Amino acid sequence: MDTTWPHTSSAGTQTTPAEAIDPAAFGHMQRKLDRVQRKMSRLRQEVRHVNRRVQSIKRTLRRANL
Structure with missing residues (x-):
C-alpha cells in the first residue's frame, strides 16, 4: 500500500495529507x-x-478411474 504524501491518484488530483482527514470520516x-x-x-x-x-x-475420481 502506498502511503507516501502527496499522493496523486489516477485522476491526477492530489489527495489530502493524512492530517487533513476529518477524524469522524476516518473512523468511519x-x-x-x-x-x-x-x-x-x-x-x-x-x-x-x-x-x-x-x-x-x-482424489475420489482418480481412484474410480484406476
Missing part, C-alpha cells in the same frame, strides 16, 4: 475497512474449505 472508513477485512478472511476460509473438498473429490 476504519470501521468499513475492518468489516471488509473480516469478510475477506471469512471468504478466504471458505475458499480453503471448498478447495479441500475439490481435492478430495478429484
Whole structure:
C-alpha cells in the first residue's frame, strides 16, 4: 500500500495529507475497512474449505478411474 504524501491518484488530483482527514470520516472508513477485512478472511476460509473438498473429490475420481 502506498502511503507516501502527496499522493496523486489516477485522476491526477492530489489527495489530502493524512492530517487533513476529518477524524469522524476516518473512523468511519476504519470501521468499513475492518468489516471488509473480516469478510475477506471469512471468504478466504471458505475458499480453503471448498478447495479441500475439490481435492478430495478429484482424489475420489482418480481412484474410480484406476
